[in-house]
Amino acid sequence: MSESAHRAIGVAVLGLGNVGREVVRILDEHSADLKARVGAPLELRGIAVREVSADRGVPEELLTTDAAALVSRPDVDIVVEVIGGIDLPRKLILSALSAGKSVVTANKALLAEHTGELAEAAEAQNVDLYFEASVAGTIPVIRPLTQSLAGDRVNKVAGIVNGTTNFILSSMDETGADYAEALVEAGRLGYAEADPTADVEGFDAAAKAAILASIAFHTRVTAGDVYREGISSITAADLEAARALDCTIKLLSICERVAGPDGRDRVSARVYPALVPLSHPLASVSGAFNAVFVEAENAGRLMFYGQGAGGSPTASAVMGDLVMAARNRVNGGRGPRESKYANLEVAPIGDIPTRYYVNMQVTDKAGVLSAVAAEFAHHGVSISTVRQEGSGDGARLVVVTHTATDSALSATVEALSKLEFVIAVTSVLRLEGTEE
Numbered sequence: 001m002s003e004s005a006h007r008a009i010g011v012a013v014l015g016l017g018n019v020g021r022e023v024v025r026i027l028d029e030h031s032a033d034l035k036a037r038v039g040a041p042l043e044l045r046g047i048a049v050r051e052v053s054a055d056r057g058v059p060e061e062l063l064t065t066d067a068a069a070l071v072s073r074p075d076v077d078i079v080v081e082v083i084g085g086i087d088l089p090r091k092l093i094l095s096a097l098s099a100g101k102s103v104v105t106a107n108k109a110l111l112a113e114h115t116g117e118l119a120e121a122a123e124a125q126n127v128d129l130y131f132e133a134s135v136a137g138t139i140p141v142i143r144p145l146t147q148s149l150a151g152d153r154v155n156k157v158a159g160i161v162n163g164t165t166n167f168i169l170s171s172m173d174e175t176g177a178d179y180a181e182a183l184v185e186a187g188r189l190g191y192a193e194a195d196p197t198a199d200v201e202g203f204d205a206a207a208k209a210a211i212l213a214s215i216a217f218h219t220r221v222t223a224g225d226v227y228r229e230g231i232s233s234i235t236a237a238d239l240e241a242a243r244a245l246d247c248t249i250k251l252l253s254i255c256e257r258v259a260g261p262d263g264r265d266r267v268s269a270r271v272y273p274a275l276v277p278l279s280h281p282l283a284s285v286s287g288a289f290n291a292v293f294v295e296a297e298n299a300g301r302l303m304f305y306g307q308g309a310g311g312s313p314t315a316s317a318v319m320g321d322l323v324m325a326a327r328n329r330v331n332g333g334r335g336p337r338e339s340k341y342a343n344l345e346v347a348p349i350g351d352i353p354t355r356y357y358v359n360m361q362v363t364d365k366a367g368v369l370s371a372v373a374a375e376f377a378h379h380g381v382s383i384s385t386v387r388q389e390g391s392g393d394g395a396r397l398v399v400v401t402h403t404a405t406d407s408a409l410s411a412t413v414e415a416l417s418k419l420e421f422v423i424a425v426t427s428v429l430r431l432e433g434t435e436e
């Protein structure tokens with residue numbers, strides 16, 4: 001065994017929230033096992049917090065409010081960042097990497113904006129930057145994409161990557177509650193933050209989609225490149241209509257390889273609520289659980305399922321990265337580097353084809369159906385099924401289309417809104433997970 005294998009690996013933890021506390025606990029309770037797995041002891045050098053107090057549940061001498069000083073200590077080899085946010089973590093991580101320290105982070109918002117900058121800093125010092133916990137909590141998705149499927153061609157990565165929205169939609173579907181009621185219940189159970197905007201408006205899922213797309217397609221994709229819609233406009237009536245079509249509604253993150261007008265590959269990254277057939281595996285993913293589908297040219301379809309958030313599950317992913325980084329320190333190696341060689345163009349949402357569910361309130365008069373069908377045909381959108389319910393001004397017309405581009409469907413909806421007998425187009429949702 002080399003001399004370096006006996007030297008302790010110094011670890012600094014930035015943040016002592018739910019995830020940070022669990023990381024510190026695991027380091028303490030499983031120190032012997034971790035030493036055996038790494039080949040050297042993992043020693044906690046310090047924990048950066050906003051305020052030092054004796055009721056933190058850890059030795060007070062480990063606590064510091066000076067995160068910058070902790071990161072720069074010469075006895076720290078690996079920095080674990082679980083603070084959250086962007087500006088401060090970015091500065092601290094860049095400082096750590098520049099000082100030759102490896103970094104483990106769970107910060108999807110930061111990575112979705114600054115992966116390139118952080119990866120270049122890690123490359124310059126030949127150190128590791130690991131972030132398995134940034135997407136889907138405890139579910140191993142990043143490592144399979146960067147390592148297990150490194151020799152394959154990934155065509156699509158799609159799934160449910162936000163537990164809050166999945167809990168809300170599952171509750172609405174199972175109980176008939178409206179969005180506001182389900183959101184209150186999610187908050188009461190601790191699934192939704194006091195300000196749930198990042199979750200319910202799709203920002204969190206979009207950040208994760210950017211990370212997944214960047215890795216899967218060897219192209220730098222930022223959160224700003226991801227088309228995003230949230231779930232706040234989903235109604236109990238939408239869930240009821242979905243059930244009538246043997247579907248449910250899920251907030252999906254979809255990253256896929258698509259062909260451009262010139263036949264060259266492009267990347268599509270998008271987040272939106274969509275109808276999913278009950279026969280599809282994603283339809284049965286309920287509560288705060290996450291699931292990610294990967295479709296590769298040779299491996300075929302793979303599904304990863306598990307808890308997408310929470311202190312212990314996320315800490316499990318962080319510890320996996322920490323062990324890998326520590327092993328590399330002991331053995332003198334390094335993990336996978338950023339791969340951006342493909343540099344694919346990001347396709348605009350208007351070019352992306354899918355199926356649609358269009359729900360409109362109409363007046364019950366002769367010729368309404370034929371006029372509506374004519375507008376769909378005029379814009380090149382083929383109708384799969386039509387269902388009319390009710391009568392008078394309360395009549396409801398539900399149309400499900402065949403595959404069409406987003407731009408064609410948007411033009412159709414705009415035209416429908418101008419028809420005198422269309423009172424309102426109340427819902428437009430995409431339909432994913434069908435063979436068509």
